[in-house]
Amino acid sequence: MGSGPTAVEIISHLNSSWQKVRGYQTETEVAEYRNGKLQITKSFLYSFRKPRDFRIDMHHPHRGTSLICCDAEGKILVRPGGIGAVFKKRLSPDNRLLADPSGQRIDQTDLGLLIRNIGHSLTDQRRGDMKVTDEGGRLVVESVASDHFLPGVLTRYRFVIEKGTWLPAQVVELTPEGVLKRVVTFGTVNLLSDFPPGFFISDREDRGGGGR
Template identity: 30%
Template sequence: MIAALLAASLIGASMTADPVTVAQAHFDHVRSYRATIRSSARSGEHTEIRYAYLKPGFVRMDFVSPHHGAVLAYDPGDGKVRLRPFGAHAPPALTLSPSNPLVRDRSGHRVDRSDVGELLRNVHALQEGGATVTEGEEAVGGRTALRVSVTGAPAHAVDGVHRYRLWLDTEDGFPLKVVSFADDDDVPLETVTLDDVEIDVAFPERFFAP
């Protein structure tokens, strides 16, 4: 019932509620998710990852490209990242801080700040004093999404981002595509798509401890 009400709220968000707030409210009820994430950065870096998340903050990334086969997992209990460069069951297994350059991309993204909840919090912070505009519905990966633009106040940026364009699934508010911009620059900092999204996945035991 809660999910149905939230979905209905999102569909009407362009005329009633803030769609980012509605998306956050829905995500608050999500226990876990997984998706195929593809990103293209301004630097020219292209990444494809099979991403899994379990509250309160467990993350696992299985790399498709680059570093095919590498597995990275984050445990919020000890605040450490476990990296297996050659696969989940192959040595070596390295234990690192999430701030270590070995487990950060060229844009400086950290595994412990990589989930959808963190994204929505950043967008919400940018909304303060800024502008939020709904731009209609659009198909993304075979699903219907509400396109939303969030621009920060003048000279205000969050993690280097001044403007976001978000495509939020009209059924559950989950982000299907995100494009970020710096200042008033029309060249994206990064374009990210989330495909094959599954919500509330029952992961195997020790899935997040490869």
């Protein structure tokens, strides 16, 4: 284990910071790899309000598309951009149209869940030693642990944490051998207490959308 705070101290800092968050927005980029080669990069504005409301406004691909979760059934409103907006629908989070190769469901994307997963990756689900590197304003924590979303799979994680806010800034996922699988990068996390009325709640005319 490298020098720096212990797993318990890191988890305590992360949890303490998350408890103070009511809502946030961050520009997010997800780079997906296959056999170490970049396949696709997704970018979007991610908005979240406790306890479970979130909204994803896509930049690339499918620019203009919004995915909004907030109804009592946990359904996701998918609202395409441009003229495609008339084809909006509501889908369950596990719908194959929302599936991701990482196994991560769309309703498993907020920083609170990531912080809980980091806790497991540094403690009960960790395999081997943990490495901690202080890079000035950031802390880089590496460990091999059970994959957050794929049962029976081990993943080498590199968690980059902003020391100023004690919130995650990046997650790098590799195979145990070091082959790159995915990189999730969070831009500046803007903490928000309030969002515009109707930002998460679907308009009345959206409530009739179909899909399962």
